[in-house]
Amino acid sequence: MQNVIKSLCLVTFLAAVKAHQHASFSNVFNPLTDKRFYREKKSFLCIDGSKIIPFEQVNDDYCDCEDGSDEPGTSACPRGRFYCTNLGFRPHYIPSSRVNDGICDCCDASDEYNSHAHCQNTCWNLGQRERAYVEGQMRTLDEGLQLKQQLIEEGVLLWREKQAQLRELQQVAEDLQIKLEEHRRKKHEADRIKEQTLKALEAGDSSLLRSQNSTVTSTFKLLDINKDGSITVDEVQAKVALVHDEERVLSEDEAVALLGGGYQMDLTKFQHTLWDILTEGDSVKIRDTHGAPGVGEDPHLKAADRAAEWEATNLKKVEEAYETVNMEISDLRKKLAIDYGPDWEFLFLNSQCYKLKVYEYTYTLCPFNQVTQKSNAGTEVSLGRWGMWAGTPKNQYSQMVYENGEPCWQGGSRSTTVTLTCGTETALRSVKEPSKCQYIMDFQTPVACQPVLKQRGIHSEL
Known part of the structure; x- marks a missing residue:
């Protein structure tokens, strides 16, 4: 036996x-x-x-x-x-x-x-089940690899678009830099003229004021209330007051006299008549914008003030635009500095977020940005910000690490490890907390599919 x-x-x-x-x-x-x-x-x-x-x-x-x-x-x-x-x-x-x-x-x-x-x-039944499982996995892999190829092509195009966008923003920044310098020069010049005008008024230098041709037009426009290109008796009465009797409104005869004996005058006539009277400042002056005369209402100074304010406003707008463009350039450079895989296949994940509800919490994964946990009560906690790829040497793109989340009550900060698995759709599949404040996620996406897996089929005897 x-x-x-x-x-x-x-x-x-x-x-x-x-x-x-x-x-x-x-x-x-x-x-x-x-x-x-x-x-x-x-x-x-x-x-x-x-x-x-x-x-x-x-x-x-x-x-x-x-x-x-x-x-x-x-x-x-x-x-x-x-x-x-x-x-x-x-x-x-x-x-x-x-x-x-x-x-x-x-x-x-x-x-x-x-x-x-x-x-x-039971070998045959076990073999059948495993064959069916492996065949399903192979079909998923084949489909995933096809989708991955599409995402690779999209990633390459998106990378080129972002590079072109960066170049365009850099050109805009250069143009704005030139405008910025020009507006700074103009504002400096406007401030200088305003300062000179103020000094001239204090010194009583009317000849200097008359040399400022730009203020002639500004003063004319100030008096031309209805903007029809001429100054009338009514407009003179509304805008001009006697220096020694500011409260009294000019009579019609007084207004006609200021208009050179007529009932209206254009810019050319104004420059040689009423402008000289206003410039001398001995008899009449321009009322303030509210219709009442006041101190410091010289038309030259007002024109200089408006010019300085105008240049200051323009300068501020250009400065804000320049700052915004530089922020966009900085943000884009940070995004382009991230490792999106050898063929930029992971680039499409940038600016995307994926959610999964587990019991009373909703988890949100925003690749290359952050991971959060939100309770039903609305409290949101950071589980980490993008850190690095942490896969195996053979496939470094199989894991993501998100670090420096909000502190735990026991000390230390929260962190999340995301494992990428092959699938035909991109979705967050599971979230676990194996140890306090240390989270692991299963993130499925076609770009995680690896052709080498096709060589790991079951043995022929199955």
Whole structure:
């Protein structure tokens, strides 16, 4: 009976050679490479070369070799391994101690050849399920790789667009820099004229005021209330007052006299008549904007004030535009400095956010920006800001790390590790908190699909 069992186990072991030509495991026996050791002959050499024993002692339920190689089909050796053929499913090894222990470890029941356990061969059903799963994974991978290629093409175009946008903004900034210098010069000049006008008024230098031709037009426009290009009697009465009797409104005759004897005058006539009278400032002056005369209402000074204010307003607008463009340039440069993958395939994730509700919390992942957690009560907590890629050396783009979130009540700051997995759509799949304030997320996206995965198919025996 012992010889029958020994032969049966040896046949089982050798059958694995034919059924699993590519099986290979470290630190265990390989049916393909070790077949020569189990050919029936007068003696058996332990695979580690430590001992030679009679071949009759192979599978005799007694451990003779230190490496357990003489007992591949029994549980005699503590270091022994039993090879499960598992035709129709995945072959594998189990410790020899599990052979004939009454528990079915091999799906083909080959490990319980001499026990009272009633094992059924489930390898085919297991193989079918795994084949269906792997086929589904392969279909997902194929579709994901196709979508990834599209995203790569979009990423390249988007990268070029952003580079062009950066160049355009830089050109706008250069143009605004030139305008900024010009408006600064104009404001400085307007401030200088205003200062000179004020000094001239204080010194009573009317000849200097008359040399300021620009104030003539400004004063004319101030008096021309209805903006029809002429000054009338009514407009003179409304805007001009006597220096020594500011409250009294000029009579019609007085207004006509100021208009040179007529009832209206244009800019040319104004410059040679009423302008000179106003410039002298001895008899009449211009009322303030509210219709009442007051101190410091000289038309020259008012014109200089308006010119200075105008230039100051223009300068402020250009400064704000210049600052805005520079902020846009800085923001765009920061975005372009991020590693979006070798083909910019992850670029489309920038400025996007993905949400997932888990119980009473809503988690939001904004790639290359931040991760947040929001409760039903509306309280939002930062779980970290974009830090770096932290994948394996073979695939550094398989994990993202978000650091320096809000502090935990126990100290330290919150952080999140995001694992990217292959899928046909881009979505946040799961969120867990394995340790206090340390979060992990599963983020599915086609750009995480790797062509190398297609080489990891199931064995042909499935």
